Amino acid sequence: MNKKKIIKYGIIVILLVNLIFIAVGNYFYSIIMDFNKKNLYTKDRYKQEIQELKINNQELEKLKAEGLLLDSAFAYKINAKLYLQPQATTKTVILVHGNGKDHKWSAMKYAPIFLRQGFNVLVYDSRNHGQTGGYNPSYGFYEQEDLQTIVEFLQKRYPQGKLGVHGESMGAATALMHAAKYANTKQVDFYIADCAYSDLYDLYYLRSADYSIPPILRPVILNYLSLVCKTRSGFWLSEVSPKANIADIETPILFIHGSKDDFVPTEMSTVLFNEKKGIKAIYYAQGAEHARALNVDLQLYQEAINNFLVQFDWQ
Secondary structure (H helix, E strand, C coil), rough: CHHHHHHHHHHHHHHHHHHHHHHHHHHHHHHHHHHHHCCCHHHHHHHHHHHCCCHHHHHHHHHHEEEEECCCCCEEEEEEEEEEECCCCCCCEEEEECCCCCCCCCCCHHHHHHHHCCCEEEECCCCCCCCCCCCCCCCCCCHHHHHHHCCCCCCCCHHCCCEEEEECCCHHHHHHHHHHHCHHCCCCEEEEEEEECCHHHHHHHHHHHHCCCCCCCCHHHHHHHHHHHHHHHHCCCCHHHHHHHHHHCCCCCCEEEEECCCCCCHHHHHHHHCCCCEEEEEEEEEECCCHHHHHHHHHHHEEEEEEHHHHCCCC
16 A cells, blocks of 8 residues: 555544544533433422421512513523512522522522521522523533623622622532632622532543543543534633632632532532632531532531621621
């Protein structure tokens, strides 16, 4: 075989290999972008949590609540709801739910904790979830800007108010990325990150084991997945990395993670906690799986938050 044919066949092989990996990248892209449509938080599961946490919906329904439709920077509406204390206050906490959920079926389970602490509570549907628009979820990349829209809305409403953000899973990663990007604005007084992933690439590397992908192939497939994400959704996997700038965040942060989380490893919060400077705290919920810290021990969860907030004179 002459040199020209070798080069020709070599090019064909390279193109075919690239096409195969691009197809694989598109396959996994479709999985992660449709993950939020799997109805992870069913009504039956919600009813189960109502019983576990003894949430009194009748008490919540007595609160004055304002339905909101806010304009995202990405030309869609953000569906939100603001629950107000019976006695007027300028303290508010924003609850940011995880992937595959919405404000109604998941974030609201955290509301009673903050309502008891005298906070107004704002819950909303994240990008491409519930009744909020958006082409697809981005695991914090675009969501951090929607969170900023919520923050700015509350800043205008309560110019001298105190503001906190509580996020679960993807919502926690969103909160941490927001904290890093807007660290200098001093708009948010504290963050609570429950079971946040420290880096999306690292998380997907671990989750690749669910598909029996050998470690040697994972970086290759993830690089192609990242390329597809960039091409189709405008972000690289490496751009979704709360740990990248965690050391720059001066705002106080409470990290929470279940000790038996086999979806987002507990160690990811440990890494974030260790690299965070300034005021910080961490609570490991013993025996809790992913996003179940509140359910496993409601009292200890509340105590962790109360102990974190007590250091602020505006508690």
